[in-house]
Amino acid sequence: MERIYVFDTTLRDGEQVPGCQLNTIEKIEVARALEELGVDIIEAGFPVSSPGDFNSVVEISKAVTWPVICALTRAVEKDIEVAAEALKYAKRKRIHTGIGTSDPHIKYKFNSNREEILERAVKAVKYARNFVDDVEFYAEDAGRTENEYLARVVQAVIDAGATVVNIPDTTGYCFPDEYGAKIKYLIDHVDMKNAILSTHCHQDLGMATANTISGIINGARQIEVTINGVGERAGNTPLEEVVMALKSHPERGFYTNINTQKIYATSRLVSNLMNMPIQPNKAIVGRNAFAHSSGIHQDGVLKNVETYEIINPQDVGIDSNSIVLTARSGRAALKNRLTMLGIKIETEELDKVYQKFLELADKKKTVTDDDILMLVGKDSRLHRIKIDYLQVLCGIGVRDVASIGLNIAGEHFEATATGNGPVDAAIRAVKNIIRRKITIKEFLIQAISRGSDDTGKVHMQVEHDGMVYYGFAANTDIVAASVEAFIDAVNKFVIQ
């Protein structure tokens, strides 16, 4: 298996997106999440561009321990000096310098010629090597640069001391076979010494992931990617897509250091901080990526997930797949949901309920659990338990006590209990009112993003009368979330 190094540029290329700018505190939060995710290199910013970006690179360098911290520059001495200064505290540091090598860039941006650009490239790499041992060179718009000239540039910058050479498809123009052939051409025509090639692909024609994979197959050993694919214009290569493609195809012989179970949490964090929603059908991290909504698929998945799932959602940090009930669902999905709601139903009755379900589903986009209970005459709204109040006394050196008031079908009940911790006390108080034998089989508390003001998600499985019921709640108060999840599960059987 060959190691592919993951260079994350969410904080540089991703942050170039209008509206996605982050302050230093937010960037540190993302950098720490990237470190936990296991990226090898974090491109932290473009220090010469503003005092704020300079400061962010300084602070990220202090905050992050393991990954290499990289700063971007133009092939300009001042940029390189400022980048070196910003990287002062980085434990492992890299300067990423470069210049446009395609004819449109040389002619229109620089009003120059190929020989002059080659000289500027070499000069920039040599200058950067005065400050750091690890220098990456980017040949901007390499995707549209003629291969023979590109190979000369790559050879010259490696001879000048570049450790990594980045071959960006800056405009997202290449086809995967063309981009792969470019990488292969460079591997075949350049004495790489100890340097490696990197991919950096853009999404203008929706081919960034395919181009990156093609680059890897043809010899690139570093990939430049961003979380959720954020980046200039249509975006960059999404980290989650390439990493999961490599993981899903071990026979291809590549691996990364990414802890894939952290992918979803990192994706949510970046989406929230950048105010950049994720499209529901986005591969790996979109809301629908593991949601099955048509009857044939739902039936297959309920029989065996392998029928329609190539990735276990837990592998990317998503609790489980979901079955969404719509007018395209069949009896298998409906029956499964009824069972989860604690309702046993015979085939003949199922047919009748299914017809009513279809009529409703044609009117509504998705059919909820409440809708289903109504269809089978168990309108949960009549019987549902609601919390009137919850008061908990807890701490160190005190006895944990909870008092709860419940509204059950319009009647009010109160109880108090002590327990082993505030959650235990609160759930005991609920049980003092409900008085049924209920066993908690699974209890999972998760933070949605980070920070002490975070919302906690609670998933609970409870067993009653030989059946298992699921409850879910989210609340900034984790005791309240736990009690709400417990009651959510209980509501699924007390209604019968």
Ligand SMILES: CC(=O)SCCNC(=O)CCNC(=O)[C@H](O)C(C)(C)COP(=O)(O)OP(=O)(O)OC[C@H]1O[C@@H](n2cnc3c(N)ncnc32)[C@H](O)[C@@H]1OP(=O)(O)O
């Ligand atoms: C493909 C990419 O994504 S590259 C990264 C893109 N990111 C950014 O541009 C964000 C940071 N940029 C900035 O803050 C500013 O553009 C700065 C500080 C770099 C430069 O600002 P200014 O000096 O005002 O220049 P301005 O942005 O107007 O023009 C860019 C200049 O850099 C030159 N330039 C562009 N790329 C390079 C390069 N790789 N190497 C050397 N010079 C370059 C251009 O030719 C132009 O020079 P000119 O003014 O002599 O024509």
Ligand SMILES: CC(C)C(=O)C(=O)O
């Ligand atoms: C600076 C370089 C690597 C870049 O972002 C690009 O070419 O797209």
